[in-house]
Amino acid sequence: MKLSTILNNEKRQAWFGFCLKAFFVLVLYLILWQLLSELTNKELIVPPPLGTFKRFFQLAGTSAFYLKCSLSLLRILIGFSIGLFAGTVLAIASLAFKPLGTALFPAISVIKATPVMSFIVILYFWSKSAHIPIIVAALMTIPFAWFSVRKAIAAVDMQLLEMAQIFQVHRQKIWRRIYFPSVSQFLSAQIPSALGIAWKSGIAAEVLSNTRPSIGGALYESKIYLEITDTFAWTITVVLLSLLLEHAVSRFFRGKGEL
Numbered sequence: 001m002k003l004s005t006i007l008n009n010e011k012r013q014a015w016f017g018f019c020l021k022a023f024f025v026l027v028l029y030l031i032l033w034q035l036l037s038e039l040t041n042k043e044l045i046v047p048p049p050l051g052t053f054k055r056f057f058q059l060a061g062t063s064a065f066y067l068k069c070s071l072s073l074l075r076i077l078i079g080f081s082i083g084l085f086a087g088t089v090l091a092i093a094s095l096a097f098k099p100l101g102t103a104l105f106p107a108i109s110v111i112k113a114t115p116v117m118s119f120i121v122i123l124y125f126w127s128k129s130a131h132i133p134i135i136v137a138a139l140m141t142i143p144f145a146w147f148s149v150r151k152a153i154a155a156v157d158m159q160l161l162e163m164a165q166i167f168q169v170h171r172q173k174i175w176r177r178i179y180f181p182s183v184s185q186f187l188s189a190q191i192p193s194a195l196g197i198a199w200k201s202g203i204a205a206e207v208l209s210n211t212r213p214s215i216g217g218a219l220y221e222s223k224i225y226l227e228i229t230d231t232f233a234w235t236i237t238v239v240l241l242s243l244l245l246e247h248a249v250s251r252f253f254r255g256k257g258e259l
Contacts, residue, residue: 047229056233064213069241072215075130076202079137080195086138087145088183094146095153104146112143116201120208129209133216136205137198144194145187152186192246199242215241 030049037048059065090108094101119139123132206216215234222230 044226044228047232052229052232052236055229056236059230059233059237065237068213068215068218069237071213072133072203072206073241073245075133075206075211075214076137076199079134079202080141080198082134083138083141083198084145084187084191084194087142088149088187090142091146091149092153095150108143108146111139112147116140116204117208120205123205124209129211132209133202133205133211133214137202140198140201141194144190144197148187148190149183152183192250195249196242196246199245200238203238 033046033049037043037046040046043051090104094104116136119136120132123135127135203216203219205211206214207220209216210220211217215238219231219234222228222234
């Protein structure tokens with residue numbers, strides 16, 4: 001038997017084992033959910049799983065569902081991209097020009113330490129509701145990019161830099177051949193989790209600012225009308241989209257090897 005065939009069989013067995021474990025874990029949580037629903041005996045508090053998934057598929061059968069999901073994804077991905085770009089550029093600029101780094105460090109630290117809810121409430125008075133999720137996602141991403149890029153550049157092998165200086169390699173080539181691979185490798189490992197944080201923060205911003213149309217706006221509406229089943233159904237949507245986003249980004253970077 002060929003080695004490639006053996007490896008393929010092992011991969012299939014590993015994948016089957018993973019799916020089997022995931023299935024049993026899912027069934028266990030569904031049973032616990034059902035028991036909790038029966039103990040409370042009130043659908044207004046904990047709706048049963050069957051009713052929740054039935055409502056989820058009802059929502060998924062409407063065009064409004066996909067419009068809300070698409071707009072939420074678009075807003076948060078735009079904010080994440082802006083934050084990633086801004087944080088990366090600022091980090092590189094601050095390392096090239098030390099006084100800039102000294103001036104920016106307190107501001108970036110404050111952004112990192114400030115609760116996301118504080119930003120949302122402040123932005124509610126300053127910006128349109130449709131813009132708040134974009135700004136929040138960007139603000140949550142900037143510190144991540146800033147600190148990640150600075151750590152990646154600080155971790156560059158000094159011997160490589162010394163060798164480049166000895167051979168008088170052009171500064172632009174040093175950035176392209178030494179710094180950029182280090183930064184891209186570091187960022188690609190961290191981006192999926194950072195995107196997950198931006199996604200959750202953006203959805204929270206949509207809820208508190210009642211952005212319409214959006215997933216957060218639908219969650220806010222379900223709260224107003226005490227539609228707890230809708231709240232659970234939209235929460236399932238948020239979780240599924242978060243998992244799909246992180247998986248897609250991780251798979252993309254594994255395939256590319258680097259940014």
